[in-house]
Each structure stands twice: as structure tokens, then as C-alpha cells.
Amino acid sequence: MPEIPSKLLAGAVDEMASLPGIGRKTALRLVLHLLKQPKESVERFSNSFIRMHKELYQCEICNNISDTPVCSICSDKSRDTSIICVVESIKEVMSIENTMQYNGVYHVLGGIISPMEGIGPSDLKIDSLIERAADIKVNEIILALSTTMEGETTGFYLYKKLLSCNVMVSIIARGISFGDEIEYTDEITLGRSIKDRQPFKS
Amino acid sequence: MPEIPSKLLAGAVDEMASLPGIGRKTALRLVLHLLKQPKESVERFSNSFIRMHKELYQCEICNNISDTPVCSICSDKSRDTSIICVVESIKEVMSIENTMQYNGVYHVLGGIISPMEGIGPSDLKIDSLIERAADIKVNEIILALSTTMEGETTGFYLYKKLLSCNVMVSIIARGISFGDEIEYTDEITLGRSIKDRQPFKS
Numbered sequence: 001m002p003e004i005p006s007k008l009l010a011g012a013v014d015e016m017a018s019l020p021g022i023g024r025k026t027a028l029r030l031v032l033h034l035l036k037q038p039k040e041s042v043e044r045f046s047n048s049f050i051r052m053h054k055e056l057y058q059c060e061i062c063n064n065i066s067d068t069p070v071c072s073i074c075s076d077k078s079r080d081t082s083i084i085c086v087v088e089s090i091k092e093v094m095s096i097e098n099t100m101q102y103n104g105v106y107h108v109l110g111g112i113i114s115p116m117e118g119i120g121p122s123d124l125k126i127d128s129l130i131e132r133a134a135d136i137k138v139n140e141i142i143l144a145l146s147t148t149m150e151g152e153t154t155g156f157y158l159y160k161k162l163l164s165c166n167v168m169v170s171i172i173a174r175g176i177s178f179g180d181e182i183e184y185t186d187e188i189t190l191g192r193s194i195k196d197r198q199p200f201k202s
Numbered sequence: 203m204p205e206i207p208s209k210l211l212a213g214a215v216d217e218m219a220s221l222p223g224i225g226r227k228t229a230l231r232l233v234l235h236l237l238k239q240p241k242e243s244v245e246r247f248s249n250s251f252i253r254m255h256k257e258l259y260q261c262e263i264c265n266n267i268s269d270t271p272v273c274s275i276c277s278d279k280s281r282d283t284s285i286i287c288v289v290e291s292i293k294e295v296m297s298i299e300n301t302m303q304y305n306g307v308y309h310v311l312g313g314i315i316s317p318m319e320g321i322g323p324s325d326l327k328i329d330s331l332i333e334r335a336a337d338i339k340v341n342e343i344i345l346a347l348s349t350t351m352e353g354e355t356t357g358f359y360l361y362k363k364l365l366s367c368n369v370m371v372s373i374i375a376r377g378i379s380f381g382d383e384i385e386y387t388d389e390i391t392l393g394r395s396i397k398d399r400q401p402f403k404s
Contacts, residue, residue, distance in 0.1 A: 006267050048213050048251065
């Protein structure tokens, strides 16, 4: 990486390179692109992050991000508030919404239990989940966490915690993905998909 | 790409995705990273681009970017101002400086002649180059442009223009790269490297 001849430019490159997955060479390329843009574009670019950071709400109910104190999902009267789908972050909310297969509400944990990264249950929005689950109107909690070690650990922890809430706890189906070839499916997934087989529906 | 539930977030993602080579999925990942940072970090991040754009100078002599009206290279008394190396952009200035093999000064064209992208000679800093080259104290102009069609065209154009300036025009050496295997070198490069062979120096 060549030395940058300007402190102002070097500062901007350092900031850009602080983003995850952006190396210093890429950062330099992006910053030089910004440098070529008109003043208004650079101001709009930069201010969009400040404004987003300042004005975004975390939904009071589910912790989803929102332009309003209560998010568009929680405030949607047509959603079924008796089912709560527990996810790690807003990315999973977006992914599940995108399937258009779910009409319940969400609970965003804001992370996942990971001793390796020093994230314990107290760092996550678990207390508020238990509170919501204890509501008599809530019938089901769906755990939609990643099938990683951390995801499984978090799921098991939540399951134990939710036992006292008198609520059904379910977990999203695991099995072979659409388009997967059986031959190349790993044995844990394949074994589980045989064990959890479903009645054939035509 | 899932739909983004917040206009503020979507706006920030759009801005991030306007950077070259950053798709919307990556943009979302980067913006969500920013969202998790403290307010001060996001402000420092954003303001670094605005400040850079506002406060950077284009060197009055060579068009290199600079924190001062005349860049650090042009104002360095130890540099040889009788040799001017012509480059496309400040990226090449940085690359050549990094080799520590050059003690002359530069001239940044600010682009390269490219009819495909609608960039003609008048869009580049060519007049000021001719003006500098006409100075009796300038002995040599080195063309350090890419070996692409556009680079060759630009080089040829500059060569013709510089004929009237009574200055030596040279071009950086082309040949096989350090570490290249002859077997896999393309024939134009290999042919040229044989034609332009140099006396062996031990």
C-alpha cells in the first residue's frame, strides 16, 4: 500500500478502512471516487449515516429498527401478535419478511450468546422476551436462530428460560435446502431431515 | 435483497451502494455496522469525507492532491524539477513514489483519453503540461501511462503535442514483470521485451 501524500486523504481512508471487510487499498479507491464527486453528493453521502444513526429508533416492543418508536411490523394491526419469532438481528427480520410466509411478530435479540466474543445472555434482549412470552395472549415462540454452535446454545438457553412461561416453543425446520443434492448434503443435515420427515403433500 | 423496513436505513444503504464495487448486500452490512458504533464514531467517519472534499487542494503546479496549495512533492527543494513524469491520476503518483526510484516531479492528467467514456484531450490537464514542458529548465518528460488502448492513445497524443516543446520524451520500460514465467507471458509483452533488450548488468 503506497503512502498517502495528504493527511486529510489518509484520514478519510483510515475511516473507510474501519468498515468490516474493507481493506486499505479498497478504502483508497472508494475515497478517491468520493473525491471526484460534486460537493453535494459527498455531503448527502456523509450526512445519510449521521442522520440514520441519530434518528433511527429501536422498536420499543421488538427491538427492530424503525423510523418510529414502534416499528411498522409491531404497529401493523393485521399481524398476529400471538406468535413471536425470535431472531438474532434485523437482518433476519428482513430475510424472513422477504419470504412472505410469516404473519406473526418478531423479537430481535441484538446478538447471540458467544463466549468466544464475550457475549453473554445479559448482553441480549432476553428479559424483555420472557416478559412478552409471559403475556397470556402469546401462544407460540418460534426460535429462528442460525444452526451454528452459538445459535444452538442460544436456542437451548432460551428454551429453558421459556419453560416457565407456559408458551409453546418451536424451532424453524432444518433439512436439506431447496436445490440441494442428497449426495452432497452433510450427514448431520441429512440425518436430521430423515428423522424429521413430514407427510408428503401433493 | 430483502426489503429494508426503514426509510432512513434504506437511504443510507443507497448512499453506501453508490460507491463503486459495493453492492446492496455489502452496503447493508456496512451500514448496519455503522449503526452499532457510538455516535462519535459515525460522526467522525462521515465528517472525514466532507472535510477531505472541502479542504483538499489540487496542486497548482502538478494537479496532485495536497493539503496545501502546492503539493509536498512540488515544494520539495531536493526534487529534480527538470524531469516531469506524466501520470493518469494520483494513484500512480503514490505507486511510483512507493518505489523510491524517482526523484523528479509529476504531472497528473486527471484521466486518460477514452472516446468510449466520452473523455477527450480537452477534459485533461494537457495544456498546463505543454506549458510546463516548454520551460527551458525542463529536460525530460516521462510518460507513465497504462499499457491499455486508452493509455497508448493518450501517450501518442501527448508525444505529438510535446514535439514542439524541444524536450526529450521517454516512456517507462515495458517487459516481463518481476516473477513472471516466460512460458506464460503474453506474446506482445514477450516480443516487446526481446526487441527492447538491455545490456546485461551484473
